Amino acid sequence: MESLVLRALLVYVLIFIILRMAGKRTLGEMTAFDLVLLLIISEAVQNALLDGDHSITGSMLVIITLVFTDVMVSFGTNKSRLFDNIVNGIPLIILENGKPLLDRMKKVRLQEDDILEAARRTQGLESMEQIKYAVLEKDGSISIIPFHLNKEGLTPDITKG
């Protein structure tokens, strides 16, 4: 058996590439199916990582390798913007001034309902018109920036113009 450290490092890189290529939605907006997928992946990865090595030393080496690699990657993303963009992706505006940017939403596999859900959950908003910007963040979550409300109440500025 080759080194467990190199094996764990290889698995880390491969899993990272696979999940990164799957897109943000897999990580951020996890559905029941995504959860099942991750559970199955973790089972498959376990065999690849340990390959019959049932020793505590072996398990610890794998864990240390994964945690240390994660720490090093976080150092790298902190030092280099380019590396950060590659590893973590970039934020994407998916709605501007109440108007969803449908071409972008299609590319990232999001529906208007996803934006409305995030708006309800994080800001208590009821409709698209109340949203100034919706941003799909690096981690796959959706940030909602509402219009500032006027004195009359809930009507956003955009509907007055």
Add this chain to the structure above:
Amino acid sequence: MKKDIKSVEELYAAQQKEWRAFRWFWSLMACVLLAAVLGVFGYGFISERTYTGAQLQVAYPKFMRVDSDTQLHLRVQDLGQNATVGINQDYLNKVKISQIVPEPVSVALDGNTLIYKFSYVRNGVITFFIDPYKMGSQRLKITVAGEKMSFQQYIYL
């Protein structure tokens, strides 16, 4: 005692200590991983030892891990018919020999020595597949055609 946001700042010294501890631990992790890659915990440059004798070459692991299979290779020259390989029996206190290739025709016990007899051995490799099951150090004593050798091994948990 009145608590406000300033009380959080009083803990900043502790936070700095924690950061120092983190950095120290990361360095420790790096050292452990480097040692692991080199083979200090088995399966690497430091662990894989070779002994060359008059009639044989023994490739054995210096470090092993519990429940992690490994091998012992004996590269032998012409031992002819009824060649024997002896291994100290107390070696099996911490290690299980799961398979031997080629298969010996017989195994006998002579005192503390297990004697594996092979029908014919000439310029080949005898492989012992071993499965450590107990932690600790142990001595492997091998006897081939009157030549005795002894190696110290260590098994990690």
